Amino acid sequence: MGKTVLWLILVAPLLLKGWYVDNFIYHYTGTRLLGFTQVLCNDALIYGGIFILLYFSFLPTIMRGLAAILRLAALLLFALYIIDYAIIVNFNTHLALGDAIKYADYSYKYIQQIYGLSDFGMLGLSALVLAVPLYFSWVRFKSINPYFKKWPICLILGLPLAAAFADNEKYAHAWIYKNVIDYNLTILSEAAPYSAAYVDNFSFQEPINCQTQPVDTKNIIILMVESLSAYQSRYFSGIHDWTPNLDAIASQHQAFKNFYANGFITEDGEVALLTGLQPLYPPSSYTDDGGTSFYSFYNIKDSLPNILKKHGYKTEFLTTADLEFGNTGVWAKSVGFDYIEGHDQPEYEKWERFHFEAAPDEALYLRVLDRIEKNKRNNFLLFIKTVSSHHPYINPETKEKSESAAITYTDKQIGRFYRELQNKGFFKNGLLIIVGDHHSMTPLKKAEVELYGQYKASAKVPLVIADGYQPASVENNQYQQIDVFNSLRGLVAGKQCYSDWNGVLFGAAKTSPKYIIHRRGDNRDMVSVFAENQEYLVKLDGDNTRVNSKLPAEQTVRQLLVEKVNALRIARAKWALTQSAEKSD
Structure with a gap:
């Protein structure tokens, strides 16, 4: 026996x-x-x-x-x-x-x-x-x-x-x-370094177009919702009907139905939305901070908080999560936030705690409304990072353990928060951006794959921009998280810039990027590149980085994709070396 x-x-x-x-x-x-x-x-x-x-x-x-x-x-x-x-x-x-x-x-x-x-x-x-x-x-x-x-x-x-x-x-x-x-062993090629000779001889030029426009200094709230995915929404996909409040907000404002996360974890979403940089990391040795969170993305001077502060904004990073996880608090400070708070805020003491020691989303939104009152005398950026829809799924109110229950609760609180903003007159001079940080960490649904394709499905998240002065609209051209950064930077600077790799979400310069990069969570040695009607896979392998999927017809396109990916990773490697040298000094 x-x-x-x-x-x-x-x-x-x-x-x-x-x-x-x-x-x-x-x-x-x-x-x-x-x-x-x-x-x-x-x-x-x-x-x-x-x-x-x-x-x-x-x-x-x-x-x-x-x-x-x-x-x-x-x-x-x-x-x-x-x-x-x-x-x-x-x-x-x-x-x-x-x-x-x-x-x-x-x-x-x-x-x-x-x-x-x-x-x-x-x-x-x-x-x-x-x-x-x-x-x-x-x-x-x-x-x-x-x-x-x-x-x-x-x-x-x-x-x-x-x-x-x-x-x-x-x-x-x-x-x-x-x-x-x-x-x-397969994904080990992601860590393959670029040779010194390759880096010395490498160059990449990306044509950029710019267009002036009137400066607009609205108050800005970026609501980054944990694991919010297109398939959860009837409005964005027709697959599930778990987000009726989000869907109602989307139908009244600007809804982007062909929008993509640039990575597969929360850290990637934060990097993309707040620095405008693709969350592609340099080849990692797993030493000298090579395996740490936000590696090579600390102390970004041209981050959104730093840019907005130059225009008189107060910038705040608000979450109920433990800021020690992934070194989030240290990173947020390094990119310029004036004020940062997490799970240990005294106002959360009376609330029940869940994963990452977080109080439920309801508590977070109440706290945000309080911070809005304290900041009403000056322009502000509030970056809100929710937690309640993180795996393992649980509805904080009913304690039901399922994805649908957790997302239903998350959506309910989004609806309440939006209505409170309306009641307080936020939209008279305010911009609310609701966006998923990444696709949920669950197996793709068959309906998703059939609707979007096997690679795009894993990056598809909703984006809603609620602006009191803009009529309701639906955008079906492709956009991505780094376009949020790019568009907000242009909004306050009075100059919107765009390229084949960076889009603009609103205004006279509204432009869809030709290519979108997505850092994959399944095959870490692969990067997806989405064109409007095509999907490519780029194999990360140092000097031998290459297009690994069905090849485009033209050699110039293959070369462009590889050079762009290499340019991003080499830039981060150089930045990491610079930061390391400054620490040692």
Whole structure:
């Protein structure tokens, strides 16, 4: 009985991953067993490694110390597999080395928040997690089934044969059934550096057009809503009807139905909206801050807060999230915000806390309304970062745990906030921008893929611009998050500039960008580039960066896409070196 339980524990993660991935792929293709069989094939080598390590550790002739080392190695590999599976299910991506380094310092807090554990509870959990493998590694097993000795013959012959049937090129979302080691080796090219010779000889010129217009110093609120995605809205996609308040606001103002996030995490959205820079990071060594949040995007002098302050604005960054997560508070200060507050604001003490120690969105909006009153004597920029729609989904009012429940609550609070702004006369001289930070970290829906295509679907978020003096309109041309920055900068400067890569959202210079860059969360070594009627994939690989998808007809287009991506990453690498040199001085 005991051995059966151990076998079930050992194979359960493999079976669960196979079942999950099979359902994931079924959403796209309507095909069953493809995902399950590919998981078995891809993970055969990992499980083979686990079994072989365990086999040799149980041989009666092996030294006890060596046996313990082999069992610990097997358990670590098994733990790695389980963690990777959990990340796939929760965040729609694999466990990546860069992320492990980046979020390691906050993982303790995050586990506490998700499972409601005290420090004592975490201590007990840690002791249990450590005690079980240590006991298993050191204890001697008195009897070994004679059939156990035949294991390696089957495994050594069978598992490599199974792995030979893995097909990771045929299917567009094959990343999900790759094993964690293969995945990390594949995306390793993202960290490939540019050679000194390549950088020295590299040049890229981007033609920019500018148009003057009257200066307009409106009060500005950027409401960046966590995981707000087009598919959640009936108005923006017709797929779900979870956002009736947002839809009503969109129908009365300027709605952008072909709008894209430039990245896949909140940090990317913040970088794009507040600095106007594409959230493409330099090749990372995972050392010297290479794996840290906002790497190479600190101290941006031409950030939106710094630009607006020159025109007399007060700038504030408001959230109920823990500002230590991702070093958000330090970054916000570095890009020029006058005032920054997070979860530890005294006004939130009476509110129930959820993930990232955040009070619910209702509390955040009440706080924002208070800050508007305090800033009414001068022009202001308020950047609002919500949390309640973050995974794992829970409705703070009903405690229902589902995406639809969380988004419904989030939408309800957006509606209330908008009506309060109306009542206070904000729109007489105010601009409210409602935008998603990134597509939700959930598997793409089949309806999304059919509507937008497999690559654009993962970047599609709503954008609504509520301006009391502009009539209702629907924009179907493509735009992106960095265009929000670009347009607001031009609004207060009296000069709107645009190019093939930067658009303008409003005014006489309103222009759609020809190309949009999206940093992907599934294949980290790939960058999507969206043209109006075409999608390209650029493989990140240092000097050998290249277009990896169906090639455009013209060589000049291929060259343009690669040079633009390289120009962005080389610029960030140079900036990081400059910042590092200033620190050392």
